[in-house]
Amino acid sequence: MTHPNPHATRQPPLPKPDAFAVQETLNFRKLASAFFDQDTTQVAQALLGIWVVRCIDGHFRVGRIVETEAYLGPHDRASHSSKGCTPRNRSMFGPPGRAYVYRIYGIHDCLNVVTEPEGHGAAVLLRALEPVHGIPGNTRGPGLLCRALAVDRSLDGADLRGDALFLAQPESPTPFTIVRRPRIGVDYAGAWSRRLLRFLIQGNAWVSRR
DNA sequence: TGCCGGATCCTG
DNA sequence: AGGATCCGGCAA
Helix, strand or coil: CCCCCHHHHCCCCCCCHHHHHHHHHCCEEECCHHHHCCCHHHHHHHCCCCEEEEEECCEEEEEEEEEEEEECCCCCCCCHHHHCCCCCCHHHHCCCCEEEEEEECCCEEEEEEEECCCCCCEEEEEEEEEEEECCCCCCECHHHHHHHHCCCHHHCCCECECCCEEEEEECCCCCCCEEEECCCCCHHHHHHHHCCCEEEECCCCCCCCC
16 A cells, blocks of 8 residues: 655665676676787687677677678778778777777768787678677668667777677577678779678578678 | 768668 | 768868
8 A cells, every 4th residue: 555654655776677687697708808819800700609798777788790791901902991090990900809880871880899909900890690688670780780789989999898888708609600701892992802701600590691 | 172982771 | 773871081
């Protein structure tokens, strides 16, 4: 029944149900710095099956990486870093394990994982996720992936071992086979457009294109 | 300063 | 097949 005492109706602060559920049911460990400070082609493949975890106001969004592209450095004509270090791509030349987020076609943002030692100018584009927990909408394609994770350019340069956005190895990863393809949308890059630097999980329904 | 075109996505 | 829509990079 109702209590005249106003203190009786005061609720204790609610636990954050979503965060609680995630921590109880999803087991993972954050990736450490050494993971990112490796050959970019290797990292692009090693990222398949890894979880991207986004925390917004205590609520988690978790997706499994199923498609990546490697952008090797200034010698790679398809890479933004081929123009040298500029205000836009500065994060690509920063230390590994940080985000490089850029806007494309005036509309969409794209999320990259910076690789190799500081100054190198390489990164891995995350192209598609398989939903694991709390993912709204479509995650097939780099622009949609960012929308679903609420990732925008305010996260450019963010540490990918932070609280708001991090990468994690699931405790019980599912085995898979890796398929290599040419990268999407880089026809201008001549011979570099034909290099097999796109990686995807074979047969996965969430890749952006076969 | 002006212009060109893009690591995309949606509609027709 | 084409439009949305902005801004980085480069030429002038």
